[in-house]
Amino acid sequence: MLDEQHPPQPGIPGDDNTYVLGRIHRHNVAMACLPGQYGTNNAAIVATNVKRSFPSIRATLMVGIAGGSPSQADLYLGDVVVGTRVMQYDMGKALGDGHFQGTAIPKTPAPLLNSAVSTLRSKQSSDRIASYEHHPLRAPTCNDCDPKKLQPRAGRLSDEPKIHYGVIASANRVMRNGKERDEIARLHSALCFEMEAAGMMDNVQCLPIRGICDYSDSHKNKVWQDYAAATAAAYARELLEVIPASSGELSRANTTRFNNASEPDTAGNEFLP
Secondary structure, three states, rough: OOEEEOOOOOOOOOOOOOEEEEEOOOOEEEOOOOOOOOOHHHHHHHHHHHHOOOOOEEEEEEEEEEEEEOOOOOOOOOOOOEEEEEEEEOOOOEOOOOEEEEEEOOEEOOHHHHHHHHHHHHOOOOOEEEEEOOOOOOOOOOOOOOOOOOOOOOOOOOOOOOOOEEEEEEOOOOOOOOOOOOOOHHHHHHEEEEEOOHHHHHOOOOOOEEEEEOOOOOOOOOOOOHHHHHHHHHHHHHHHOOOOOOOHHHOOOOOOOOEEEEEEEEEEEEEOO
16 A cells, blocks of 8 residues: 555554554555444544644545445445545434434535545446345345345446445444435435444545445445455555645655654645544
8 A cells, every 4th residue: 555654653642543654656644543443433533633643634535445325326346436425314303203304414525635536537247236125134145045036237348446426325323224225325315335434524524435345235244345445445546646745745755754752743644544
């Protein structure tokens, strides 16, 4: 992932994030992972600490995996969804008739990232889905599904992952229901479901980049997670290539400078959680 790795540096007091520092293309970057726990709240904590430790960061990319919504696009395992908008679909209120009324408003990335996405966008094996009326007992794949319930999908001529741009649905829970997935996807035009972007974007205008590892249904499993994470990371690298380097990065010849041990100076850096 990194073109060059920089030595670790102590963070500021109270920041429990662990960072990997380095360079990708012309940019100095600081990478951090969620602390073994998922959800919008944990993502918000990570983002808050990043802003405290690296106040001069120019752009934040949130790179990871998500469950796809194939009813909204020609979307396959290993594809990448770039979140031009994020909707927190579990934010709202319960009505007297038992229905749920969503109140969330769309969250969008920073202008610098939107511009980079537009620039990159201008340049730029078949699988199966079980119908959600049929649920084998927590089968991790569709191999044991009733063939009559499988939804046929046209194969692709290329094995290359496809990049999709659009809405990412985010909430504090895992989406594992095909019927609910399709209803929410239709309501918000969502391409995929995940659990962190909404919390992160409450604190920073990041760009979510998600590799598709499952179809947000009862067949959720980890088989495609590594590949999906890798395709998302590959897109992030390409995106950084089209973002102009800051004057600070150019003058320091792609090296990271620190004023002292407690005040890291990362002007021009990008953050990749």
